[in-house]
Amino acid sequence: DAEITQSPRHKITETGRQVTLACHQTWNHNNMFWYRQDLGHGLRLIHYSYGVQDTNKGEVSDGYSVSRSNTEDLPLTLESAASSQTSVYFCASSRGLVPDTQYFGPGTRLTVL
Amino acid sequence: GNSVTQMEGPVTLSEEAFLTINCTYTATGYPSLFWYVQYPGEGLQLLLKATKADDKGSNKGFEATYRKETTSFHLEKGSVQVSDSAVYFCALNLEIQGAQKLVFGQGTRLTINP
Numbered sequence: 185d186a187e188i189t190q191s192p193r194h195k196i197t198e199t200g201r202q203v204t205l206a207c208h209q210t211w212n213h214n215n216m217f218w219y220r221q222d223l224g225h226g227l228r229l230i231h232y233s234y235g236v237q238d239t240n241k242g243e244v245s246d247g248y249s250v251s252r253s254n255t256e257d258l259p260l261t262l263e264s265a266a267s268s269q270t271s272v273y274f275c276a277s278s279r280g281l282v283p284d285t286q287y288f289g290p291g292t293r294l295t296v297l
Numbered sequence: 298g299n300s301v302t303q304m305e306g307p308v309t310l311s312e313e314a315f316l317t318i319n320c321t322y323t324a325t326g327y328p329s330l331f332w333y334v335q336y337p338g339e340g341l342q343l344l345l346k347a348t349k350a351d352d353k354g355s356n357k358g359f360e361a362t363y364r365k366e367t368t369s370f371h372l373e374k375g376s377v378q379v380s381d382s383a384v385y386f387c388a389l390n391l392e393i394q395g396a397q398k399l400v401f402g403q404g405t406r407l408t409i410n411p
Contacts, residue, residue, distance in 0.1 A: 226386060226403040274340055284390050284397035288340035
């Protein structure tokens with residue numbers, strides 16, 4: 185079955201370190217998204233991509249970067265982790281039809297000490 | 298701007314009670330509306346959706362009707378079960394300059410007691 189996976193599921197790191205969270209989907213979806221989930225804020229969009237070599241900033245993109253070298257993967261990099269980036273991170277993908285149903289991965293819980 | 302407002306949680310009900318979770322939206326265009334559900338330790342799953350005014354989305358006994366006049370998409374279920382305990386997110390989807398954007402409410406945590 186097609187799916188979307190994230191790794192690692194849990195990560196503890198230190199302030200200032202670079203961290204990369206992986207997202208892989210096997211639906212061949214053009215669109216991929218990264219969100220963070222924090223209490224009281226719901227889900228906030230970090231970055232998104234509508235195809236290979238396309239990346240766009242979301243509402244909370246500072247301190248994060250993404251790259252899209254193939255259809256299946258959209259890794260999220262925290263260049264220099266900060267305690268404010270402690271959160272649960274969700275990756276999602278969609279075909280880009282109207283309306284656009286997004287399919288979510290299981291999430292990565294990141295703790296920055 | 299575009300935004301979604303959900304009723305404050307948490308919501309605690311007894312099994313077989315009637316459920317309503319309110320959701321209202323602000324949008325510049327004509328959005329599609331969604332309810333997503335997040336079970337403990339999992340990602341979000343689409344629960345139901347509606348694409349135009351007066352449409353009713355339904356799934357697993359849950360229903361929501363797209364009300365353009367009140368800009369609302371309230372989630373209802375006639376008789377909840379313990380297995381419905383989860384966090385529920387209302388969301389709108391707009392096409393802006395050819396790009397699809399999904400805007401979420403803050404989520405409502407629902408707990409059903411046996």
